[in-house]
Amino acid sequence: MSNKRMFFIRVADRPGVLFRITSVFRRRNFNIESVAVGKANIPGESKIVISIDVDEEGADAFARLVKRIIDVYEVIEAPQESCTLRELTLVRMESNEAGLENVCKNYGAKLTVNGGVYIEYCGEPQNSDMLLKELGKYKIKDISRTGVTALVKESGKDILRFGH
């Protein structure tokens, strides 16, 4: 079973917050898989979504250490199964080769030909992986992925909450 877990961290919108949080993981030599930061629905707040490979005990320890940071309002930590996951992937292709259009159609990705050949795809990260594997058969020029962002499912299990 995957040990991938998501951290949802509500923080004050101040400089240095992301550094403080990532330092907690770095100190114990954990590699963060992805970080997504964005403004939250409350003014002055941001939300940081972190994906990391860590067991439950380690995740609990991390959640506590992150909550210790003064600019952190709330930490929610959950296994990936309990979350709805999405990632945006942008790909630039060499050219509009035959077959590309079909691949995109199969995945529900958007193909744009306008001063270059671009593909954009939004979906679960493993689907992005599969799409990129398919596209690997063609000539890829560049790839950018946003990293995963997520929301906890209403029906999610094993969700830990610290703070308010």
Add this chain to the structure above:
Amino acid sequence: MQTDNYMSGARAIVRALENEGVDVIFGIPGGATLPLYDALKDGKIRHILARHEQSASHMADGYARASGRVGVCSATSGPGATNLLTGVATAYMDSSPVVAITGQVAKPFIGKDAFQEIDTVGVYMPVVKYAMQPLTPREIPESIKMAFFISSTGRQGPVLVDIPKDVQTGSDEMDFSRGTDLKGYETTYKPDPARVREAAKLILQAQRPIILVGGGAIKANAGPMAVELAETLMAPIASTLMGKGAVPENHFLSVGPIGMHGTYHANRLITESDLVIGIGARFSDRTTMDAGEFEREKMIIGLDIDPTEAKKNLKNELAVTGDVNESLAMMLQFVKSMMPYAENSPWNRRLKELKDQFEGKVFGGQAVSPVIIKKVREQLADHDIVTTEVGQTQAWAELFYKALKPRTFITSGGLGTMGFGFPAALGAKVARFGSNVVDLAGDGSFQMTSNSLATSVKEGIPVIVIIFNNSTLGMIAQWQRMVYDNRMVASWLGESPDFSYLAKAYGAEGVKVNGTEDFERAFKEALNNEVTTVIDVPIPPEENVLPFVPSGKSLREMIV
């Protein structure tokens, strides 16, 4: 129109510090703090000039630990800030309330590798409770207010305020009445009554409970209530190194510290216990030694103000988060309503038996250090203060100095910073001028900050430094003898300098003693001296501190 509140950032720093009741700053000026120092000239705050920034932060820390008030230190940018860091990290590890103010290069130079520029906030972040860099003069009053509030509340700790030079020189209308915006920050957690009841049940079920007071018990002044709990249960009271003095160590239930250099009977009792009631103790590796062995066949109750400490190191812990005094009061209520009086239980008899046999016992043959430490205790009043350096002397002091009041035993427990004791003693003396302050030092540690002698003489801060002089890095030598098969490497310091001459060179008093009786005479004299006195006491280099639990072993595997 300009009001009285229109002023430079530097003046605003001073005003904001005065508003917090600051009476003293320990520091060294530099290029990036010149505006601040210029403003200090017109203020009411005393500045104590250190001779190295590390000592400035230790002084502020010593001041904080002795008084319970926030200690303030300051340094310039770059090397000033990096020097100051060791003392700030020391304060962080022992949750001591210190505010560090550093100068920074002017904003247009930040990030340009300017002269004496480092990313101070970036460097400090992992070792402070919070770090701030006001970028306009107007932000200064709120930054200083926040720094003091964060440093002194909840689980205390150091806070950095890094202030660019142009923010100090720029002027604006200042608002000193503005509150602080810290919505994520919780300072007090109410203990959960259900949890406390659960803990009380554990206590009632326990046959062999033991109380463990930590540094948090001193900060919360939870000693009296810990004693009340102990007397209700007739349970032994042990402490961590940081908890020394929380409960008077001459109390009939006190067994002294546990841990790597805990007393024999305390380590035995906690090993034999079936319930540990931790009060403001974080169950650090030096306290529990092998954590799995420590909690084997027992339950742990952990009262702590910091929710992130709950179950951090031990699995069998029932954590109660909240002000430990409040938690204790609630717990006592439950326990007292249900508790049968437990005098003369087999557990209480075991306590008496071990205590009678081992209290004050010196293991491993004659040693000079314990004798000296006991003589120091005899001469000092209950409220007098000792600080320690780090290493063998610290361990001897842990074992043989009986702290009788909170805030009278000051030591670097978490970071283990050599060179801490002397400047911390100066800070403590400034905070509590009516008390004698004695630094129990090794010759190795003392040399790391001995230039603070200049500060003590020039600023009129008389303390006593007792150098347990074995011409070695004693604890390193002990490990090399006991753990590294007698392979002695780089632990011999030799007989240099002559500390009595060194002291005299600074204008302090220095004396080299011959034997323990000579020491007693010199110490009595030192207590009457009006300048700092350094007493150099020769110690045989082969002395080992015992008991000793090597790292990786459990408390039951003491070497005696």
